Amino acid sequence: RAPLAGVLIASPGNPTGTVMHPDALRTLVQTAERLGIRFISDEIYHGLIYAGVAETALKHARHAIVVNSFSKYYCMTGWRIGWMVLPEDLVRPIERIAQNLYISAPDISQRAAVAAFDATEELEAVKAGYAANRQLLLDKLPAIGFDDFFPVDGAFYVYASVRRFSNDSVDFTRRMLAEAGVAATPGPDFDRERGHAWMRFSFAGTGEDMAEALSRLGRWLG
Template identity: 60%
Template structure:
C-alpha cells in the first residue's frame, strides 16, 4: 500500500463517460474513425462575439483576479437575463459567478449543508452529483425515476423519502441529464412548496435551460425565493472549456459563499467572465446551433426505434436519449465497449447514471455535429444488421 493512502472521501466512482472518451481517443490514435455520441459537449464553438471579446481582452492587457463573487458587469447581466428570459426579478447581489456549474455545486453544498446532510437526487442522474456529495461528506438519497413518470421526479416521491428519513436538501435538474426530461410547471411548483414547508434546501440545476424543444424552461425562482439556482455557460452557450457558470443564492448565503470562493478559487476565470458578457447577445447564432440539435433529435426519434432502441421517453430538452437496451444486454458497459470496438460508435453505459439499474441502459448524446449523428446511426444500423449505408 502506498503512503499516505488516499482518503476515504476520494474514493468516488469514475465518470465512465470520460473513460469511454479515453478508449475512443486510444482507437483514434490507432487510425480508427470514431463517432462520438458519449459526451454532452456542443459540437459548435463558443459564439463568434465571445471569442472576439476574449481576443480583444488579451490584446488590451493583463488578466488579473476578479472579485470573488464575479465581475459586477457580468453579475448585473446575468440578473437581467432572469428578467428577459423568465420575467423573474433577481437582484445582481444574489448572483455569484463560478467555475462552471461544477464549482457552483461545491459552493452551494458547502454554504448550505453540514457534513452528513442527506440530499435527494434522482437515479438515473448526472454522475458527478453523487461524487461531489460523497467528496464533501454528504449523503446521497437516491430517488428512482422511470419511464412511467417520464423520468421526472415528483413532489410525492420526495415527500415519501423525507418521511422515511429527513432530507436536508433536494437536488434536481430540468431538463435533466441523462434523460432530457423536464419537470412540468405544476409539479415544479409542488416541489418548491414541499421544500419551503419542510425546510429542505432546494438546489435547481438549470444548466440545460435554453435547450428545450416543446415548451420553454421555467426557473425554480418563479416558485421560490429560497431555491439555490445553478446554471452555466457550458451547454446552451457552447462554452464548456471556458469553465464559467453561476448560481443565484438566497441573500443569507451570499456572504458565506463569497468567503468560501475567496479561499477555494479566489475567483472564476476573468478572461471567460469578460467574454461571456457577449454570450447573451449571440442569440441568433445560438438559436441556429439549437436548430441543429432539434434536427438531430428528430432524426434520432425516427431512427433509434428502427434499430431496436425503442424503449425511451422522448426527451423534452438537453441533447440526450436514455434508452433501455435490455433486449440486447444486461451489461451496458460491455455492450458499449463492443459498440465502440466493432461499430466505431462511442456511447455511455447507463451504469454511469444509475448504479443499480443502469446495466440495462445506454445514453446517446446528439450534441455533436449533425453529420456525425447521421453517420453514427448508419453505423449502428450496419452493426445491428439493420440495413445502413455507412462503412464501418
C-alpha cells in the same frame, strides 16, 4: 438518520434530457419551503428545450437556490464559468467557499461570457442543429431496436434501454465502439443500480455524424 437538508432537481436532466412538468416543480418547491429544507434547482440546460416548458424554481419560491452555467446553451464547456441565484442568507457563505476554492473565474472567461449574451442568433442556430439531430434520432432509433427511452424534452441526450440486446450496457457500449465505431455512455456512469440496462446517446454533433452513426448502428445490429 439525519433529517433531510435539501433536495436537488435537474431539469432538463442529464442523462435523460427530460423536463420536469411545471406543476410537479411547483409542488416540490412549495413542499420544500413548507418543510423548511433547501431546494436546489440545476437549470444548466435551460435554453435547450424542444418540448414542454422549463420553468425556473424562482417562479415558485424566493428562497430557492438556482445553479446555471455558460457550458450548455452558450457553448462554453471548459471555460468553467457560471452563476448562482441565492437567498440572502447564503450569499456570504457561498462567497467564502468560492474564495477558498478558486478566488474568481478567469478574466478571459468573464469577458467571453459577457460577449456570449450578444450571440443569440448564432446560439439559436446551434440549437436548431441539436433539434434536427434530436428528431433524426427519435425517427431512426426505434427502427434499429432502441424503442424504449426517456422523454427527450431538452438538453442533447437520448437515454435509451439496451435490454433488447444486452443486460450489461458497459460491455455493450465497449463492443459498439470497437465493432461499429459509435461511442455512447453506459448507464452505470449515472445510475449504479439500474444503469446496466441503459445508455446515453449524445446528439451534440453534426447532422452528418448523427446520420453516419445511425447507419453504422443499423448495419451492426442488423
